[in-house]
Amino acid sequence: MIKVTDLHKSFGDNEVLTGITTDIDAQEVVCVIGPSGSGKSTFLRCLNRLEDITSGEVVIDGVNIADPKTNINKVRQDVGMVFQHFNLFPHKSVLENVTLAPLKVKHETKEEARSHSLDLLGKVGLSDKADDYPSSLSGGQKQRVAIARSLSMNPKIMLFDEPTSALDPELVGDVLAVMKDLANEGMTMVVVTHEMGFAKEVGDRVFFMDEGKMVEEGTPEQVFEQTSHERTKSFLSKIL
Numbered sequence: 001m002i003k004v005t006d007l008h009k010s011f012g013d014n015e016v017l018t019g020i021t022t023d024i025d026a027q028e029v030v031c032v033i034g035p036s037g038s039g040k041s042t043f044l045r046c047l048n049r050l051e052d053i054t055s056g057e058v059v060i061d062g063v064n065i066a067d068p069k070t071n072i073n074k075v076r077q078d079v080g081m082v083f084q085h086f087n088l089f090p091h092k093s094v095l096e097n098v099t100l101a102p103l104k105v106k107h108e109t110k111e112e113a114r115s116h117s118l119d120l121l122g123k124v125g126l127s128d129k130a131d132d133y134p135s136s137l138s139g140g141q142k143q144r145v146a147i148a149r150s151l152s153m154n155p156k157i158m159l160f161d162e163p164t165s166a167l168d169p170e171l172v173g174d175v176l177a178v179m180k181d182l183a184n185e186g187m188t189m190v191v192v193t194h195e196m197g198f199a200k201e202v203g204d205r206v207f208f209m210d211e212g213k214m215v216e217e218g219t220p221e222q223v224f225e226q227t228s229h230e231r232t233k234s235f236l237s238k239i240l
């Protein structure tokens with residue numbers, strides 16, 4: 001589903017990704033861990049070309065998105081993204097936040113968009129909040145609306161960049177539970193996270209990044225319990 005070959009990304013003179021090569025299968029859940037500034041967000045953003053790719057290839061379901069001729073709007077429909085900060089539209093209701101893109105971009109009818117979005121709000125446990133405004137929701141509820149909003153485009157892949165890092169601890173579990181359901185339904189997911197419990201339980205593989213490199217890729221067991229990489233050991237010793 002995702003094939004990355006020798007991906008380089010620089011900001012000016014600062015080479016932030018220094019040649020990443022990896023594959024992610026359909027329905028796989030990959031958790032990306034690593035120190036702050038190691039390039040995790042940049043890697044994720046290159047997967048839907050929120051960042052221009054300096055060199056290398058990123059192929060999403062057969063389409064090379066690094067190619068300037070690729071229709072990037074189609075790529076962004078196929079690759080949903082959820083951020084640390086949810087950026088809901090404050091003056092639109094929860095339901096309107098979710099139906100907006102299907103109406104504008106996919107040209108669904110009002111009825112189609114409404115019915116699909118209500119299903120999605122049900123899936124994230126917020127059916128009863130459809131007519132409320134974001135300001136009345138908790139952070140965890142807002143993030144679940146943001147997930148429903150991303151899903152409204154029927155993406156093939158979902159990218160999550162520290163989706164629970166801005167939440168109060170007691171609100172993290174509900175968001176992780178929604179992500180776990182999504183994983184169980186077979187969504188292909190790449191999740192940058194500090195939630196090691198989630199990575200262990202839900203991740204099919206864990207990627208450890210450091211200084212713009214993919215230091216290690218393995219099953220959660222291989223990375224968390226059997227790593228022979230000094231950098232992984234040192235990182236894990238600080239957080240576990």
Ligand code: ADP
Binds near residue numbers: 038042043
């Ligand atoms: P992580 O998500 O692992 O904390 P990032 O991908 O956000 O790391 O950042 C990696 C490096 O890239 C950092 O040194 C950061 O300062 C730099 N960087 C990220 N985004 C930009 C940008 N838009 N412009 C310039 N430098 C950036």
Ligand code: MG
Binds near residue numbers: 040041042
């Ligand atoms: Mg980041």
